[in-house]
Amino acid sequence: MWDESLKAVGPEPSKISIEEYKSRQERLFSQLRPDDLLIITAPQESTRSNDVHYHYRTSSDMLYLCGWEDPEAVFTAFNKDGKWFTTLFVQPKDILQEIWEGRRPGTQGALENWPIDNAISHEDLNDSLSEMLVKCSRIIVKLGVDANVDALVDMEIKSTSRERQKFGLGPVSIIDPSRMINELRLRKSESEIEMMRHSAKIAAQAHIQAMAHTKPGVGEWQLEGIIEGLFKYCKTSGIAYPCIIGSGENATILHYTVNNDTCDDGEVLLIDAGCEYNGYASDITRSWPVNGKFSEAQAEIYQIVLDAQLAAIDQCRIGNSYDAPHKAARKVLAEGLIRLGVINQTLDEALGSDGELNKWYMHNTGHWLGIDVHDVGVYRPDNEPRLFEEGMVITVEPGLYFGAWRPDVTCPEKYANIGIRIEDDVLITRDGPDVLSGDCPKTIANIEAIVGSA
Numbered sequence: 001m002w003d004e005s006l007k008a009v010g011p012e013p014s015k016i017s018i019e020e021y022k023s024r025q026e027r028l029f030s031q032l033r034p035d036d037l038l039i040i041t042a043p044q045e046s047t048r049s050n051d052v053h054y055h056y057r058t059s060s061d062m063l064y065l066c067g068w069e070d071p072e073a074v075f076t077a078f079n080k081d082g083k084w085f086t087t088l089f090v091q092p093k094d095i096l097q098e099i100w101e102g103r104r105p106g107t108q109g110a111l112e113n114w115p116i117d118n119a120i121s122h123e124d125l126n127d128s129l130s131e132m133l134v135k136c137s138r139i140i141v142k143l144g145v146d147a148n149v150d151a152l153v154d155m156e157i158k159s160t161s162r163e164r165q166k167f168g169l170g171p172v173s174i175i176d177p178s179r180m181i182n183e184l185r186l187r188k189s190e191s192e193i194e195m196m197r198h199s200a201k202i203a204a205q206a207h208i209q210a211m212a213h214t215k216p217g218v219g220e221w222q223l224e225g226i227i228e229g230l231f232k233y234c235k236t237s238g239i240a241y242p243c244i245i246g247s248g249e250n251a252t253i254l255h256y257t258v259n260n261d262t263c264d265d266g267e268v269l270l271i272d273a274g275c276e277y278n279g280y281a282s283d284i285t286r287s288w289p290v291n292g293k294f295s296e297a298q299a300e301i302y303q304i305v306l307d308a309q310l311a312a313i314d315q316c317r318i319g320n321s322y323d324a325p326h327k328a329a330r331k332v333l334a335e336g337l338i339r340l341g342v343i344n345q346t347l348d349e350a351l352g353s354d355g356e357l358n359k360w361y362m363h364n365t366g367h368w369l370g371i372d373v374h375d376v377g378v379y380r381p382d383n384e385p386r387l388f389e390e391g392m393v394i395t396v397e398p399g400l401y402f403g404a405w406r407p408d409v410t411c412p413e414k415y416a417n418i419g420i421r422i423e424d425d426v427l428i429t430r431d432g433p434d435v436l437s438g439d440c441p442k443t444i445a446n447i448e449a450i451v452g453s454a
């Protein structure tokens, strides 16, 4: 059914290699002290009802450092004679569980082809982790993820604070490794970029299919079905975040996810949808007319947002501040709205903190993208704006939203309930911005040629 889309996406990239996982680990270890114990945790499974669980997704740090996706995993590393020794706690082999829920690699399977030195059954976590804990001075762990690990750490800190009084043994401090890991995750490797490009190519095809199937009377949920179906068809693990599929006034609600309205003639439809491929997110937004032809008013607003987006993408260059795209986008949006007479202020006034642009553009222009859709990485380290480096990936997503339903503003009648956002995923390279989601059409002519064509 979607083989054309599949062809356009191209071949699947090869998996992240064991060597790459190990080099990620090494880069983290190089920032630790020899008497540190590193613990990477994952959330516990969560129950939907009775014996039905929500689809499990492990922690992003677990994915980044070893790629293990199953529940009940704990990754540890300590230094032994100058070398870092890694252990992964995994679910043990269990015939009954495997008959019901699926095969498990077990400790034996984990030792084969995984970037770890040792594997221990999760059943032995308490004893084995306690042994590791008494030997370290600092525990490097993010608390609040796995309650079981938190309790062990807490117990060890409390009991060894007494041991330390007597013998000088045991851990004395807890350090969150997030800052160190986030800095690593912020800069993407070649193979991560290939994953993200593939993820973005699939998301682009999903948007194209949604455009092609859009006509007056179609349900937002039906387009959601097409998008999520295509994500699965292309072998992703599904959505990277709940799809935003808003027609008419719903397009002016930034994170509308109910998706239960009918798309009507004359309305604009805004779709913000991305998938997760091999742990890597894409995040694309497009906006198009339900009937396939932009009205004059819709086209005016659309073109301003598109011009703003292109100006912002052009700022995604090595050495530029992370907020250069935001500034560029805001300037083009404000100039456009002044030109249309929507804003009756000078450019400086419109862009000011209480300027009128904020009424119609109320969010930021982008965020880091990676294993998480809102990926990690401090935007202002040491309170200085982050400068773009090669390998960073940021979304560029300006928009304008004229919610006629809003009681706090007087919406210009001509633009009532027009909501436009255009979002692409942009890789910073030595040769300038590389739009990973570039397969997704966004000029007025290209969009009009596709909408309703199915």
Ligand SMILES: [Mn+2]
Residues within 6 Å of the ligand: 283, 367, 395, 397, 423
């Ligand atoms: Mn986004």
